[in-house]
Amino acid sequence: MDKSLKKKVVTFLKQVGLNDEQAAIYIYLQETGPNTVLSISRGLQTGRTKLYPALEEMVEKQVVAIHERHYGTTYEALPPENLEFLVSEYERRASGLRHNLKAAISALNTSRDQSPNNSKIIEYKGLEGLKQVNFNLMKAEKEYYVFEKANLVDHPGMTKHFVDKMHQLQVEKGLQSYDLTNSPNWTVNTTTDGLEKLSKARYIDPQVFEIQFETYIYNNVVTLLSYNPEDILCVEIHNPALAAQQKQLFMLAWNSAVSIK
Numbered sequence: 261m262d263k264s265l266k267k268k269v270v271t272f273l274k275q276v277g278l279n280d281e282q283a284a285i286y287i288y289l290q291e292t293g294p295n296t297v298l299s300i301s302r303g304l305q306t307g308r309t310k311l312y313p314a315l316e317e318m319v320e321k322q323v324v325a326i327h328e329r330h331y332g333t334t335y336e337a338l339p340p341e342n343l344e345f346l347v348s349e350y351e352r353r354a355s356g357l358r359h360n361l362k363a364a365i366s367a368l369n370t371s372r373d374q375s376p377n378n379s380k381i382i383e384y385k386g387l388e389g390l391k392q393v394n395f396n397l398m399k400a401e402k403e404y405y406v407f408e409k410a411n412l413v414d415h416p417g418m419t420k421h422f423v424d425k426m427h428q429l430q431v432e433k434g435l436q437s438y439d440l441t442n443s444p445n446w447t448v449n450t451t452t453d454g455l456e457k458l459s460k461a462r463y464i465d466p467q468v469f470e471i472q473f474e475t476y477i478y479n480n481v482v483t484l485l486s487y488n489p490e491d492i493l494c495v496e497i498h499n500p501a502l503a504a505q506q507k508q509l510f511m512l513a514w515n516s517a518v519s520i521k
Contacts, residue, residue: 276346277321281306282314286323289337294327296334321346329392384494391422393476393483393494398429400478403436405510407475408446409487427452434458440513442466446520462517469513477506 266287273283288303289295297315301308315335318324322345327334384392397404430437431454439446439461448459464471476483480500486493 273343276343276350278318278323278346279314281310282318285311285314285318286337289324289335290340294334294336296332300335329395379497379499382496382498384496386492389494390418390485390487390492393485393496394422394426396481396496397476397478397483398426398433398435400433400435402434403438404476404478405438405507406440406477407471407473407510407513408439408441408443409471409474409485424452427455430458431455436460438462438510438514440464440471440510440517441520442471444520461520462514463520464513464517468516475506477503477510479503482506 269287270280270283273286274280278286284304285300288300292299292303295303297308297311300311300315315324315326319326319335323338323342325336325338327336384390431452435458437459439459441461441463442465444463446461446463448456448461474485474487476485480498480503482497482499482503484495484497
């Protein structure tokens with residue numbers, strides 16, 4: 261983008277609520293694609309401490325999206341069409357609708373109460389998606405439960421480096437894991453100090469309960485994983501009631517299983 265055109269764009273962005281720094285960030289992300297804070301800092305030659313609050317406000321204004329990946333956090337400029345949101349906000353403020361604020365708040369709160377805002381489904385594909393849902397599992401609070409098809413290290417495409425990283429995170433966060441398996445030869449990875457104490461497993465005869473689809477249960481999330489190398493599929497379902505029900509089913513099976521020492 262040449263300087264004169266960029267100046268016009270910056271002027272427009274400021275008119276709809278972005279400051280100079282945020283306008284520069286938005287244009288930079290549009291030109292370069294998703295970036296980490298470090299990359300943005302280097303590209304714009306500005307301090308990272310200034311970027312965090314600026315980016316946070318831009319996320320709130322729906323012009324930038326945050327992506328949590330297993331390799332770190334990146335920020336992406338949303339399509340320019342999303343600027344329509346800022347323009348609409350500007351128009352509403354300028355049109356003197358404040359006298360309707362109370363009615364609007366009431367209507368919006370009613371809509372919010374009726375909407376399943378705690379529920380969502382996120383689909384991931386490919387090896388990167390498989391790694392991402394395993395990384396997300398480390399966001400569990402205190403513990404997580406697994407209907408296990410195979411140990412993580414045995415899944416195709418999972419490098420020892422990645423598996424070790426996940427085990428280290430589990431130990432660092434003190435997460436207790438409960439694995440229900442059809443494999444009587446299940447063993448815990450012993451190369452990560454402290455992992456044994458955090459790993460509990462039980463064997464259940466496949467004639468009693470056959471685990472055909474690997475499932476993670478943690479917080480308010482149920483994750484379903486297909487490790488077929490030709491069609492890897494991972495689905496996260498964020499729903500408190502479903503997670504609570506799956507945990508109950510897990511405990512029913514767990515109580516019928518045999519401890520693995």
